[in-house]
Amino acid sequence: MDRSTRPVRLADVAKAAGVSHGTASNVFSHPEIVREEVRERVKATAEAMGYAGPDPKGRLLRAGKVNAIGVATNEPLSYFFDDPFARVMMASISQACDATGAGISLVSAANSEHLAWNIQSALVDGFIVFCIEGDSRLVELARERKLPFVALDLDSENQSVAAIGVDNIAGAGLAARHLAEFGHRRFAVLTLPCAEGGFGPITQAQAETSLYAGTRDRLRGYFAELSRFDIDVSKVPIYETVNDQESVWAGLDHFFASSETPTAILAMSDKMALHALDWMRQHDIAVPGDVSVVGFDGVPEGATSKPPLTTVAQPIAEMGRRAVKAILENEGTSSRQLMPVDLVVRASSGPAPTRS
Amino acid sequence: MDRSTRPVRLADVAKAAGVSHGTASNVFSHPEIVREEVRERVKATAEAMGYAGPDPKGRLLRAGKVNAIGVATNEPLSYFFDDPFARVMMASISQACDATGAGISLVSAANSEHLAWNIQSALVDGFIVFCIEGDSRLVELARERKLPFVALDLDSENQSVAAIGVDNIAGAGLAARHLAEFGHRRFAVLTLPCAEGGFGPITQAQAETSLYAGTRDRLRGYFAELSRFDIDVSKVPIYETVNDQESVWAGLDHFFASSETPTAILAMSDKMALHALDWMRQHDIAVPGDVSVVGFDGVPEGATSKPPLTTVAQPIAEMGRRAVKAILENEGTSSRQLMPVDLVVRASSGPAPTRS
DNA sequence: ACCCATCGTTGGATCGATTCAAGAATTTGC
DNA sequence: GCAAATTCTTGAATCGATCCAACGATGGGT
Numbered sequence: 001m002d003r004s005t006r007p008v009r010l011a012d013v014a015k016a017a018g019v020s021h022g023t024a025s026n027v028f029s030h031p032e033i034v035r036e037e038v039r040e041r042v043k044a045t046a047e048a049m050g051y052a053g054p055d056p057k058g059r060l061l062r063a064g065k066v067n068a069i070g071v072a073t074n075e076p077l078s079y080f081f082d083d084p085f086a087r088v089m090m091a092s093i094s095q096a097c098d099a100t101g102a103g104i105s106l107v108s109a110a111n112s113e114h115l116a117w118n119i120q121s122a123l124v125d126g127f128i129v130f131c132i133e134g135d136s137r138l139v140e141l142a143r144e145r146k147l148p149f150v151a152l153d154l155d156s157e158n159q160s161v162a163a164i165g166v167d168n169i170a171g172a173g174l175a176a177r178h179l180a181e182f183g184h185r186r187f188a189v190l191t192l193p194c195a196e197g198g199f200g201p202i203t204q205a206q207a208e209t210s211l212y213a214g215t216r217d218r219l220r221g222y223f224a225e226l227s228r229f230d231i232d233v234s235k236v237p238i239y240e241t242v243n244d245q246e247s248v249w250a251g252l253d254h255f256f257a258s259s260e261t262p263t264a265i266l267a268m269s270d271k272m273a274l275h276a277l278d279w280m281r282q283h284d285i286a287v288p289g290d291v292s293v294v295g296f297d298g299v300p301e302g303a304t305s306k307p308p309l310t311t312v313a314q315p316i317a318e319m320g321r322r323a324v325k326a327i328l329e330n331e332g333t334s335s336r337q338l339m340p341v342d343l344v345v346r347a348s349s350g351p352a353p354t355r356s
Numbered sequence: 357m358d359r360s361t362r363p364v365r366l367a368d369v370a371k372a373a374g375v376s377h378g379t380a381s382n383v384f385s386h387p388e389i390v391r392e393e394v395r396e397r398v399k400a401t402a403e404a405m406g407y408a409g410p411d412p413k414g415r416l417l418r419a420g421k422v423n424a425i426g427v428a429t430n431e432p433l434s435y436f437f438d439d440p441f442a443r444v445m446m447a448s449i450s451q452a453c454d455a456t457g458a459g460i461s462l463v464s465a466a467n468s469e470h471l472a473w474n475i476q477s478a479l480v481d482g483f484i485v486f487c488i489e490g491d492s493r494l495v496e497l498a499r500e501r502k503l504p505f506v507a508l509d510l511d512s513e514n515q516s517v518a519a520i521g522v523d524n525i526a527g528a529g530l531a532a533r534h535l536a537e538f539g540h541r542r543f544a545v546l547t548l549p550c551a552e553g554g555f556g557p558i559t560q561a562q563a564e565t566s567l568y569a570g571t572r573d574r575l576r577g578y579f580a581e582l583s584r585f586d587i588d589v590s591k592v593p594i595y596e597t598v599n600d601q602e603s604v605w606a607g608l609d610h611f612f613a614s615s616e617t618p619t620a621i622l623a624m625s626d627k628m629a630l631h632a633l634d635w636m637r638q639h640d641i642a643v644p645g646d647v648s649v650v651g652f653d654g655v656p657e658g659a660t661s662k663p664p665l666t667t668v669a670q671p672i673a674e675m676g677r678r679a680v681k682a683i684l685e686n687e688g689t690s691s692r693q694l695m696p697v698d699l700v701v702r703a704s705s706g707p708a709p710t711r712s
Numbered sequence: 713a714c715c716c717a718t719c720g721t722t723g724g725a726t727c728g729a730t731t732c733a734a735g736a737a738t739t740t741g742c
Numbered sequence: 743g744c745a746a747a748t749t750c751t752t753g754a755a756t757c758g759a760t761c762c763a764a765c766g767a768t769g770g771g772t
């Protein structure tokens with residue numbers, strides 16, 4: 001109907017109803033202090049004029065609090081709904097938000113120029129930053145907003161930013177020890193990204209220079225433990241993936257093309273491990289009969305996969321809860337929290353096959 | 357460091373740098389029109405004072421556009437990350453948002469009082485409303501904001517609101533016909549919620565008075581088609597669920613406790629159908645040998661379940677894309693769009709067993 | 713009849729930025 | 743050397759609400 005005409009403002013309603021804007025405001029925000037007769041008149045006028053209620057844009061400026069927390073990532077937005085780890089984390093974050101009535105704003109952008117703008121103009125009270133691929137630019141941007149923020153899974157060396165992470169070295173150690181104790185001696189490692197972009201086989205030295213400390217620490221954890229079992233880690237093949245099916249399968253093609261095929265696969269995420277299980281099934285390799293696979297994260301899909309996945313479980317729910325708490329309560333925790341991890345033994349790992 | 361002191365404002369920076377706030381504003385928003393020398397001085401001052409950049413709260417009021425679309429639901433926020441249908445829909449919505457650089461705000465609340473407030477104060481340019489449980493109060497609230505909005509899957513009778521939905525009657529008909537043509541004659545129906553709260557066996561008459569037209573239409577679609585095969589639909593047991601495992605399993609317990617056990621299950625969502633498959637496996641009932649199951653939605657999990665699920669697929673990705681487009685482009689589409697559905701035949705349906 | 717509470721209402725100040733017409737400073741043209 | 747063109751800068755107005763100190767009515771008590 002009344003298109004092209006700009007929306008009705010509270011002041012318009014006030015004028016039409018013959019009261020001051022102060023009183024009109026009270027009708028909506030503190031109805032109990034306005035005399036009933038006036039209240040009804042103003043409400044009726046508002047209704048008649050098609051007033052949409054106090055505009056949050058205006059309210060916001062005065063109130064100062066948005067009542068929403070931002071969750072930011074470098075990945076496309078759909079990462080939050082596609083990636084198993086992100087999904088579980090988001091579910092726990094959203095439960096915590098529900099409990100306090102806070103909303104969630106998803107912030108991201110395909111290209112990094114958009115990213116900057118999106119972070120700078122996000123209407124939120126604080127940020128939870130997903131640093132799965134550890135780009136420090138994202139952290140930098142979020143920090144410049146000078147709002148409370150927490151990084152999840154951040155490079156463990158940047159001690160100055162608030163972060164909630166897990167003990168990657170210890171966790172990786174648990175996985176490696178578990179397999180070594182089963183008698184495995186021929187290992188192969190599927191890593192998370194080390195550098196921008198590509199994937200392919202890399203050397204230990206290359207992995208050590210990884211941009212992402214999470215990747216680096218997990219590798220160190222694996223190798224430290226394997227060394228303890230007198231395994232020559234310099235011979236363990238490492239394949240860098242981008243945490244998707246294509247690169248994982250390429251990695252396995254690579255491992256199993258060599259003459260000394262591995263009997264144990266260490267995967268740095270459950271997502272990779274689950275893709276690996278698919279690959280094994282397609283290639284008629286028995287798990288854990290021929291090859292054992294251990295993941296990392298502890299996503300629920302691992303419990304129902306074929307076979308169920310042995311993995312290093314992060315306390316994802318607890319991490320999400322703490323992140324939200326940190327944003328909502330604090331005004332700038334700068335501490336780092338390292339959460340413990342748990343080895344969850346299921347059916348994807350077993351004794352090493354007797355050498356044939 | 358400088359805690360307890362309120363944040364630096366643009367005006368503070370301007371004063372400190374000895375320029376007007378107008379110029380200071382230009383330094384950040386239109387750097388190219390400010391002389392370089394001045395620009396650098398202001399930037400340096402801002403940096404030194406710990407200015408966090410123009411506060412979006414202020415900018416917003418003037419600009420008018422938030423650049424984010426709100427997605428609202430009655431369910432808890434974690435619904436977006438837990439429910440398979442919602443996940444796929446959100447993934448496609450987020451892709452569309454990514455493409456235009458818009459953000460996503462998730463709006464919800466446990467109790468309905470919070471819901472009202474959250475909708476009223478959400479900082480968004482428009483709403484996409486998930487009406488899975490078709491509560492019209494949610495639609496009402498969203499509409500009162502007088503922002504562009506689109507309902508997904510809304511009751512098909514409320515012609516006045518913009519909505520994107522599927523042809524539930526035709527879709528349900530496809531599922532029913534598929535099973536009837538396989539020779540099935542003993543059917544049972546698992547419905548989505550019909551009323552607030554509970555679950556349990558209901559009559560056709562009760563289902564007809566369902567609060568939710570989606571539920572009603574699917575049932576009508578089933579029954580219309582079954583009648584065409586001379587099946588006495590008044591004898592077909594109907595069990596109302598709340599779309600979770602517990603209620604689905606209770607429904608199956610109920611169906612299979614009777615003397616005339618069904619050979620074909622019509623489930624109004626894939627989620628229910630997948631829970632049904634689990635139940636069958638646990639009770640050693642062969643699918644599709646003893647019982648056939650057909651779902652509704654077409655979520656990806658159906659393709660990899662055991663056995664893969666025959667279902668009525670909605671064009672979820674396309675629906676998400678259109679919803680976003682409607683919000684971002686239009687200033688109030690009030691048309692309804694009915695999308696076509698597709699029967700996807702997989703291995704959970706087969707010929708009716710010969711009567712034993 | 714007067715004073716004091718109480719209750720409602722008013723209008724101005726404020727939140728933090730952007731925008732724009734007008735003016736000042738500088739450069740260019742003739 | 744003066745007018746015109748150009749480039750920056752300024753300060754006021756605006757966006758849409760909330761908050762608060764002050765003020766004007768009422769009603770009750772003595």
